[in-house]
Amino acid sequence: MTVQDSIELTHVPSTTKSAESLLVFFITGNPGLIEYYRTFLTLCFDSLRNRYSDYRIKVAGTSLRGFEVQDNGHRYRNNDNEIGPYDLEQQIKHIGQMLERAIESHADPSSSPKVVLIGHSVGSYILLEVLRRRKQSPNTQQISNNAKIIGGICLFPTVTHIAKSPSGRKFSLLFAMPYFYLIAGVVVRLLFSWIPFAALQTLVGLVTGFPAPAAEPTTAFIKSPNGVRQALYLAGHEMLTITTDIWDDELWGISEAQNSSSDTTKLCFYFGTDDHWVADEARDELIAARAASSEAGDQDKPTMEIDTHGIPHGFCIKHNDLIAERVDKYIEELMQTLV
Template sequence: MAVEDSVDLTHVGSTGSSRDPLLVFFITGNPGLIEYYRTFLTLCFDSLRTNYSDLHIKVAGTSLRGFGVQDQNRQHQANDGAEGPYDLDQQIEHIGQMLERTIQSHARQGSSTKVILMGHSVGSYILLEVLRRRKQSPTTQQLSNDTKVIGGICLFPTVTHIAKSPSGKKFSLFFAIPYFAAIAGVVVRLLFSWVPFGVLQAIVGLVTGFPALAAEPTTAFIKSQGGVRQALYLAGHEMETITADAWDDELWGISKVQNSSSNKTKLYFYFGTDDHWVANETRDELIAARAATGQSGDEDKPTMEIDMHGTPHGFCIKHNDLVAKKVEQYIAELMQNVA
């Protein structure tokens, strides 16, 4: 298996179908390698293809900028691995641009593409920022005007106060060290650049317990030219940037403006239990402030729930099936509401 920097799964629906095409676009967490999510996205794609066989469907995603990787033969490098590092705002711009390209490639004449955005971890923050920029300036921002973003699904989201999380508190100490990301990147390269890919992959699998489908992109990440530095640099910027709730009532589905909009976007949040990247306190505060309660009149507010299965933050390593089933439920609700 080659480690790729994008996922693009397409189903061509019924020839005579008049229904709008559907695009599910995925935004990764950090480290920003889309290959970690290939199994998960394939499960989502198979579900969509079964449940909506008449639709023209695309499930796609791309690595975040700066996460260049190499395959087992050490011949494949892509996605600006030698450049950067890139901060969170640059990642948001990059994802907006890649989303627009994907929409254009999936568009059908005479139809309005329906889009569901899906993000994991910091990818959820990027998702909300892409939506915010679209609503602020719909004629100049990335998304095409004939596109309707009907939903946003945030998985194990780090959207407020990441530095207050258990891992955030630990890593904040390292980020206080000047040039920590650059130094760590050089050290990793010196330690592992001489180790053959296959040998390092075996070591990664043994040490982490990762299955092969996760050990391979991890190995490619370690051996990439700038991936480790990029991940640490981005994480440091996340600590500084992801603090208080940064979005207005319209995006959260509270404003009456949202209710009259043809581009209404329903949000879903699926939190972990005792997620080491999300403090329980800040999670509960966000749910109390923003989530739908089931009362009349707040249907457009986000659906927020907490995983009850002990699923870890990095669900894409070993828990793809369970989370894909949850996403299937969310998509079914979205499709029913726009039918």
């Protein structure tokens, strides 16, 4: 089994003296297995390596807590008092810690790293919360080496009113049932724990139509000790937590104070059409309230657009190339603002 709990792709230029550093850190959706995004992150990495060959580049990401598919000891046990399953608040804290580690490992005394965050689905909510907490209490995250988060890219973002989405409406009643997540997790383990991994992967591919890079992590997710339980527990918590827009004008690039700040983080949102985890009305309200327009002074507001290619919410299954191309353009635009 090659499914891993973290991904790290690095490029070091032939001449490293005074080389600038770029870190792209990815935050997964739910289920929170980073392996689902290996193809996507590899495409992003290859593009960055070609475009910024003189940069020290790292593309990294980690699974959310509770989605481990193999025993890695205490890797995710940063607080022994925290016992899974893990809620959204614990995931936010975890990602903040893992981002700090990624920055520290990419540190270079000769330059200040430029950081781009990418979040998918609930990973976009986590992204915004990590940014908010860093801006409000910059010392709590201890982000090292004067790293500057220049951008946040939110893909198929579930950042407001997830319970109003088509899937949210369907599952809200199930999530409200006491211990539904626990019962479902036990049932899945009883059904599939006895099936050999290779045989179950073949079955998953046949039933879902997933290609091998998606069927393998799906199989690992099903056979993991706590994966299904964790996914359902987190989803139920998302229904209760992801409601109204909770972020202030400064994060959205509206505050006058941010216009004069050196810590501006440009946000980019890429919404799906008929996304089953995003209510159309919630999406349209957010765009109307927060998106950049052609008016003067709007340049720091988020770029928000709606997909026109019919790409589904789970783009990482079969549509990695199209989203990687769009992300490449976002990063290029973010880097140009630094010139």
